[in-house]
Amino acid sequence: MRPGTPDEAWREDCAPRRVLELFATKWTSMVLHTLHARHDGVARTGVLLRSLPGISKKMLTQTLRDMEASGLLSRHVESVMPPMVEYRLTPLGQRFVEPVELLYAWGRANPDALDQLIPRPRSRRG
Amino acid sequence: MRPGTPDEAWREDCAPRRVLELFATKWTSMVLHTLHARHDGVARTGVLLRSLPGISKKMLTQTLRDMEASGLLSRHVESVMPPMVEYRLTPLGQRFVEPVELLYAWGRANPDALDQLIPRPRSRRG
DNA sequence: CCGAATCCGTAAAGATACTG
DNA sequence: CAGTATCTTTACGGATTCGG
Numbered sequence: 001m002r003p004g005t006p007d008e009a010w011r012e013d014c015a016p017r018r019v020l021e022l023f024a025t026k027w028t029s030m031v032l033h034t035l036h037a038r039h040d041g042v043a044r045t046g047v048l049l050r051s052l053p054g055i056s057k058k059m060l061t062q063t064l065r066d067m068e069a070s071g072l073l074s075r076h077v078e079s080v081m082p083p084m085v086e087y088r089l090t091p092l093g094q095r096f097v098e099p100v101e102l103l104y105a106w107g108r109a110n111p112d113a114l115d116q117l118i119p120r121p122r123s124r125r126g
Numbered sequence: 127m128r129p130g131t132p133d134e135a136w137r138e139d140c141a142p143r144r145v146l147e148l149f150a151t152k153w154t155s156m157v158l159h160t161l162h163a164r165h166d167g168v169a170r171t172g173v174l175l176r177s178l179p180g181i182s183k184k185m186l187t188q189t190l191r192d193m194e195a196s197g198l199l200s201r202h203v204e205s206v207m208p209p210m211v212e213y214r215l216t217p218l219g220q221r222f223v224e225p226v227e228l229l230y231a232w233g234r235a236n237p238d239a240l241d242q243l244i245p246r247p248r249s250r251r252g
Numbered sequence: 253c254c255g256a257a258t259c260c261g262t263a264a265a266g267a268t269a270c271t272g
Numbered sequence: 273c274a275g276t277a278t279c280t281t282t283a284c285g286g287a288t289t290c291g292g
Binding site: 009010011012014015016017018019020023024026029030033034051052053054066069070071072092095096098099102103104106107108110111113114116117118119120 | 136137138140141142143144145146149150152155156159160163164177178179180192195196197198218221222224225228229230232233234236237239240242243244245246
């Protein structure tokens with residue numbers, strides 16, 4: 001392809017770009033990994049909360065609701081006291097665990113590359 | 127590990143989580159891929175702009191400056207008229223192309239999974 | 253005590269117009 | 273051609289309140 005010609009590979013609706021959208025939401029991939037690797041695809045809210053240091057209850061709820069709306073997991077409520085809510089990977093969610101694990105494994109295998117990265121300064125001009 | 131025990135795998139400073147931070151910045155991975163796959167690691171601003179449909183000049187500049195500060199690419203200015211600025215992958219940047227290509231390939235191989243995803247409604251409450 | 257909703261603030265993302 | 277200034281929108285996060 002000649003220089004200056006638009007790059008067809010990153011069209012707005014192309015598959016690779018839609019994958020990246022999943023990772024653009026901060027907690028989604030970590031929820032997928034946690035459900036997959038630690039709890040046979042099932043966990044309740046409190047377990048997820050403790051498995052994701054730094055997340056707030058509010059962000060966890062919001063992330064889970066968005067993932068439910070996307071079809072990545074299902075939500076099961078037991079009307080008991082105290083309340084109990086379970087989240088479960090759907091078959092679709094189980095498929096998306098694969099790219100998450102690819103990144104996870106790469107990070108584990110390349111800590112030195114990450115150590116070379118200079119943390120970007122916070123609060124860049126908008 | 128017993129249920130409810132904090133998940134050590136997602137500590138805030140762990141390697142996999144630092145990888146995710148790269149992908150959490152929307153355009154970074156696409157810039158890495160474009161430089162790598164289409165231009166032998168070198169491209170000027172206008173080429174990148176046309177290769178990433180949907181990006182604005184402001185976001186491109188901001189992304190490139192952040193990546194430069196992180197050590198992923200270098201910036202070369204020719205003081206001529208009209209201006210000419212080239213961006214080049216550093217050895218560190220070339221390493222991070224690898225996980226980008228992993229996701230890229232997965233997306234190409236799994237368009238059906240992406241088609242099953244229900245797009246999250248825009249404008250979710252914070 | 254558990255899970256979630258609401259109100260609030262900050263910051264990153266995005267669109268557009270303008271400058272050298 | 274490359275970059276900046278300004279403004280709007282959206283994502284993120286804390287604190288508080290609600291409901292069982």
